Amino acid sequence: MLPWNGLKSTYSYTERDAALYALGIGACASDAVDEDELKYVYHEDGQKAIKVLPTFAALLTLESLPNGFDLPGLQYDPRLLLHGQQYIELYKPVPSSCHIQNKVSLAGLHDKGKAAILEIETKSYEKESGDLLCMNRSTVYLRGAGGFSKSSKPFSYSSYPSNQTSAVKIPESKPFSVFEDRTHPSQALLYRLSGDYNPLHSDPQFAKVAGFSQPILHGLCTLGFAVRAIIKSICKGDSDRIKSITGRFLLHVYPGETLVTEMWIEGSRVIYRTLVKERKRTVLSGSVDLRGLNSSL
Numbered sequence: 309m310l311p312w313n314g315l316k317s318t319y320s321y322t323e324r325d326a327a328l329y330a331l332g333i334g335a336c337a338s339d340a341v342d343e344d345e346l347k348y349v350y351h352e353d354g355q356k357a358i359k360v361l362p363t364f365a366a367l368l369t370l371e372s373l374p375n376g377f378d379l380p381g382l383q384y385d386p387r388l389l390l391h392g393q394q395y396i397e398l399y400k401p402v403p404s405s406c407h408i409q410n411k412v413s414l415a416g417l418h419d420k421g422k423a424a425i426l427e428i429e430t431k432s433y434e435k436e437s438g439d440l441l442c443m444n445r446s447t448v449y450l451r452g453a454g455g456f457s458k459s460s461k462p463f464s465y466s467s468y469p470s471n472q473t474s475a476v477k478i479p480e481s482k483p484f485s486v487f488e489d490r491t492h493p494s495q496a497l498l499y500r501l502s503g504d505y506n507p508l509h510s511d512p513q514f515a516k517v518a519g520f521s522q523p524i525l526h527g528l529c530t531l532g533f534a535v536r537a538i539i540k541s542i543c544k545g546d547s548d549r550i551k552s553i554t555g556r557f558l559l560h561v562y563p564g565e566t567l568v569t570e571m572w573i574e575g576s577r578v579i580y581r582t583l584v585k586e587r588k589r590t591v592l593s594g595s596v597d598l599r600g601l602n603s604s605l
């Protein structure tokens with residue numbers, strides 16, 4: 309049996325966690341009464357529960373590997389670990405509070421010579437109903453951990469179809485929509501309170517050892533900004549239209565930088581790329597599949 313396969317873990321959250329997460333990815337940051345976003349942080353107009361952003365689903369996996377990414381025969385320096393990609397499939401809207409049962413499996417392991425790439429799949433079930441809520445596939449890029457197999461035939465294992473990867477081709481045409489948003493210098497300090505306490509995002513010395521001039525933003529925080537941009541610009545504020553999300557982290561983001569998300573529509577899919585305005589560099593790209601896009605544009 310492959311390591312971790314069938315590993316079970318639990319995770320519970322409340323409305324407070326969902327609201328804190330929304331603030332952590334910039335909801336209502338530039339307009340405290342934003343008509344699309346107040347519902348993520350406040351019970352507006354008698355609304356019974358906080359609405360949960362779809363990217364919150366990625367947090368349900370936070371405690372699913374209690375011993376880190378340890379695999380027999382794989383050696384890595386945790387300080388050099390980076391988030392490479394995220395894939396999220398949503399089967400129903402994320403509830404405002406829930407007890408979750410997770411099932412974890414190894415979805416991929418690749419020897420890239422200078423790095424090892426690990427892919428972890430987590431299926432999250434609502435404990436009470438037993439319903440499958442979402443599936444996450446997280447890719448971890450372990451710098452310096454490659455070279456564990458023959459360089460003439462590098463090891464590569466994947467449990468899922470190749471058409472579910474996060475690498476997208478960006479169209480050459482003008483984007484359908486462009487959304488600009490400024491992260492706050494304390495963005496990572498706020499976002500970490502949602503449960504990812506890796507010092508890479510808060511400790512200047514740790515960040516230097518990892519090769520950065522200062523602490524960097526969590527990849528999932530950047531992804532949250534990008535998907536919020538899509539919800540605002542294309543879904544007219546209706547986050548329930550998001551069916552699946554892919555994102556590949558191409559370059560680090562420093563808290564305080566401005567994120568510009570460009571979007572193109574291909575059928576019911578939104579292709580996007582996010583750039584850091586100050587450095588004119590692409591930091592993230594991916595796609596978002598929507599329910600019922602054509603009928604409402």
Ligand SMILES: CCC/C=C/C(=O)SCCNC(=O)CCNC(=O)[C@H](O)C(C)(C)COP(=O)([O-])OP(=O)([O-])OC[C@H]1O[C@@H](n2cnc3c(N)ncnc32)[C@H](O)[C@@H]1OP(=O)([O-])[O-]
Nearest residue numbers: 390391392393420448449525526527528556557558559560
């Ligand atoms: C997880 C929880 C902890 C969270 C931590 C964070 O949030 S950290 C903050 C958030 N994260 C960040 O800030 C990370 C931002 N990203 C980066 O800094 C860089 O993209 C990198 C260091 C991940 C890779 O750069 P590089 O120059 O070393 O790579 P290269 O171009 O030479 O390709 C080598 C091979 O790897 C492949 N491959 C490449 N990229 C990715 C990827 N993203 N994903 C997957 N795979 C990737 C590529 O296809 C190629 O394979 P092929 O084709 O030869 O078979």
